[in-house]
Amino acid sequence: MTGSEGHWPGPLSAAVANLCQRLQPQVGPRTAAGFREVLRRLSAPLQVAVAGRIKSGKSTLVNALIGRRVAPTDVGECTRLVTRFQYGTVDRVEVVFTDGRKQVLPFDSSGTIPPELGVDISTVSHLEAYLTNAVLRDLTVIDTPGLGSLDAASVARTEQLLGAAAEAEPEVAESDDLDPVSRNAVAGAEAVLYVVTQGVRADDQQALAAFTAATASREAGPVNAIAVLNKADTVVADTVEGSGGDVWKAATLLAEKQALSLKPRVADVLPVIGLLAETSETGGFTSADADALRQLAQLDEASRMTMLMSADLFTAWDCPVSASVRSRLLEKLDLHGIAVALHALDAEPAITAGALRRTLLDSSGLAGVRGRIDAVFRARSDGIKAAAALASVTALAQASGDPGERQRVHDAIEVLLAKPEAHQLRLLEALTLVTSGAVDMPVDLTEEVIRVGSGGGVDAQLGLRGRPRQELEAYALERAGWWRSFASFGATPGQSRVAHVVHRAYFLLWQQVREGG
Ligand SMILES: Nc1nc2c(ncn2[C@@H]2O[C@H](COP(=O)(O)OP(=O)(O)OP(=O)(O)O)[C@@H](O)[C@H]2O)c(=O)[nH]1
């Protein structure tokens, strides 16, 4: 699919695609091959990597998002591999070997990718899963091995995907004419859903920074990264001040605190209970489960309280529901989910299994995560993809080793960026400079740059959601003026560069308000 009439996600991507097509005859064969790959990716769905530390619940969330329990969780060698879930007309999994060979894998009887592949895993590059699920039509979801795992090879795979290992590991593929550096430049994910659990560690920060830096030449953190605080159900409410003993409230407060330490690298940290989301979204919650819960709801208060104190007590306590059924409930819902279900049954004893499933889904927080994915990723995929593509184009030219070629590519990019419709790309670049710390800005100005650069509609970009037009217009003009003088007086060269871009962004917003009204 190198075709000239690809369907791009929007005008920016189309402009970058056009640039690649025009440059193709003027560059060497290797760079041209890279450009073909860039073009292919530009017309493909946005690639979102789900990343995070080992056992943080990445695969569980992937399943919840896709709506099918297809990624193996917990054990097996698959959890050490990168798996790309993309749309296909027939469900199919392929093992892709480092030498480019592919081998079709059967799903196991429950429709999951078999946790053991039966091949030498050190020869495997990654897995490609094609699924008919509608969610994947405009989003390719990439499950990754945990960062911080003991197994260096899996970490390397993830880092390579996230772009952290720019010059790393020459996993040479003979099947195409791209060298490793170039392949890496175009292979990285375009956006990341970062999974943390209670307590953000220094290496979480590092991984996110690496991702931002790798895609950095034109891309930004808060534009293409969101984080979730997974396993919200396991937060001990009493340890979080202000939670009033409520688990969800405690998790929300914790997530807000983590947002402070992860900002400005991510747009948001949202609490989520991946396990409940997975169980309720993938058909894991059955009417037999509902019946078992119904029986448990009838126990006397004291037994119920005791059983809900720990997983051990829950399965070991003497009770009419069999121990194996209880373990199954634990596996699917964990204690908090069971408590949520029992609550719902108390409130409405005749509640149907379907409604119970819905209650569990609602309490998982998945809707909030989906909403953010839509707002942050999907709505901006044109800008994100265009920026990623430009970063790849730049890296390819850099790697070519031909100064003339590098100059031609550089000039073409400058021409592109000078166009008004490409200003969004400049803004993304400015955002990156500020959020990565490359340009030092006072906190309030940093926030402003992020706001202006993060899209979501003119009023949101101006920080005046839902305000009348006159107010938007006046404010845009006032800030445009302010940033212009900031660019000229009293700013460092880096700040001045950013300020020019922000000034112009406000000016374009002002125009937009005037024309829109
Ligand atoms: N209580 C609870 N358990 C969860 C939640 N999400 C995932 N788990 C459990 O955590 C374990 C690890 O989940 P995975 O989805 O395999 O985690 P992962 O991050 O993909 O793990 P690796 O790929 O090995 O790094 C599984 O037993 C899940 O059932 C959650 O929200 N709450």
Ligand SMILES: [Mg+2]
């Ligand atoms: Mg996993």
